[in-house]
Amino acid sequence: MNQNSEAMKRSRRVTVRIVAAVIPVLLLAACTAEAPRPTASIKPTSTAKAWVSTYTAPAATVLAPLRGTPVPPGSAAHPSLAVKIDNHEAARPQIGLESADIVFEELVEGGITRYVGVWHSDIPKLIGPVRSIRPMDPDIITPFGGIVAYSGGQPQFVKAMEATPVVNAVFDYDRSGLFYRIDTKSSPHNVVVNARTLVGRYPKLAPPRQHFAYAATAASSSAVVDGKAIRTIQTRFSTARWPSWAWNAKANYYLRSQEGAPDRNSKGAQLKATNVVVMRVGIDRRYGDVPKTTMIGSGEAWVSTGGRSLRATWVKRYPSSPISLVDGNGVTIRLAAGNTWIELVPTKQGSVQLVP
Template identity: 55%
Template sequence: MGRDRGVRRFGAALLICAVGLGLLSCSGTTDPPPTETPAPTPSRARPASEPAPVPIAFAPLRGTLADGAALAHPSIAVKIDNHEEARPQIALNRSDIVFEELVEGGITRYAVVWHSDVPDEVGPVRSIRPMDPDIITPFGGPVAYSGGQEVFVDMMMSTGLPNLVFDYDDTGLFYRADDRPGPHDVILLAKEGVGRHLDLAPPPNQFVFGSADPLAAPGFAAQPTSHLALVFSDARFPSWDWDAAAGVWLRSQEGAPDSEASGERVRATNVVTLRVGIDWSWGEVPRTVLDGGGEAWVSVAGRTAHGSWSKAAREAPIVLTADDGSPLRLAPGNTWVELVPNDGSVAFAP
């Protein structure tokens, strides 16, 4: 009997081994289920056709995002004519900063700086004036003009900046446009002018930038503004109107809309108005006084804030300070600086 029970136990064990399909051994221990080792995931190589990431930087004169490599060149400052027969000017809306200054006869002229978007051609180009070294030196790039009184040319040459002068050029950097009356017909190959000086550094920042509405904080006490009326003289009284839909100021001259050669209305993201003294020691040629400081307004995003401006040295930028002592910030975009004489006038309408 005992022997029969032993045989039956042994047979039952064999049956269990068979039913378990090999998952249970005859000794009763459990083997883990078989697993597969996953193949390693190879790292993804960038296809040769896929472009490398673009290094992003801020344009120093506009405060806008841009391709860093595309900004690795100097700016170019150009004296641009604003005589009635010089209009419409070429590529003003592609500039970073425009300075409007009083010259002889009560008319104005521009010192225009291009960096983030240098056109192939700009103009009409005119002669240098005694305040231009103070305006242009901080940018550090070449300056282009058609000539000027010897004393003023010497002043500009003394800055050490590369001077590109139509009167002295025999390299084809300038030409006279057949469709414009002289002397308002000198055109500069601006991109070529920059390309000849790629050893120079990009310009340093000139202003402090904030948001698209940088004067919204109560501390600036910025006033709603729809219209700016500026008087340089009886012959020059530009104005700016706020276009809320486009988010820009639109320019007029002597009561008429001001357009550039492209047909676009001249426009600005920021209008900076500075009250300046005039030095008449050069006879009939006025010199805008930019050493020292004075009253300032910044108009942006349909608002205007009052403050002051200062300039420590010829090489230093213009510093804008709000009445509460904080920096007057600009919105990212292009800027016009209106250098209005103290005996002119400035008015802002809500």
């Protein structure tokens, strides 16, 4: 029994040695075995040309501050130019008025109106007829900064305009040829200004800040979203002036008329606007026959875009403040990108009628 046990132990020891010797040999054979070579059937083959992207990144843009339209960076890095424009019958059609970013229409003596046009996005070579400054003009023009051009005015009004941070260019004082009289109109309705030359003289003046809020699309503007469909905007400043605006859906613009007749530019086309803002304003009579539109304060307004009009409130706290437009909930109103006309209609003697 003891012999058999000893023999079994020796047999197990031999078996362990054999297994220990065989395992490394098998492992080595597995590691050094040659990998199978790819067959001809799985070699890569040429099929079509490689795909090449045709995408081109859009050019960078910024918003024109007084129009809300996209423009190339750097193209708006120049000052704005405000000009007092005549609206006497003998002054029509005006020169360059159609390219203004913003136009204010204001009451002056005799019941007629004049304009304060503000140019920045597209400054024409000539603008006119240029007329004199009025007492409300410093409050209208100061927020834009830049330059103002006018023909002169009462000393107290000129002094008030010169007291603002705006650069004054005045026909009465000019000896450099910026202003001159044209032969196609009669005096005093024939003074024009070399607008591009004037702006080019002040390259270091800052561009204007953004004046109004603009929607991303015309369809998302406040008046289109929340307003009512209005076909015609009829305003009356006096018995002598009753301008109106008619929505033209095909052209996608408001078209302007004065005293019942189409109001045309110097090229014969009817004046047009993307946005029409009517502000009801008080008239200060401290200067006798020269009315002063009250621009500091607040009042009722209507904002019209895309054939729809929205009742609003306008607010201007200081002479340097831009005009703020808010809806009935106090939310800032967004205009459509494009030019804007602002009708400063007197509260008492003036009137506004919106015709569906």
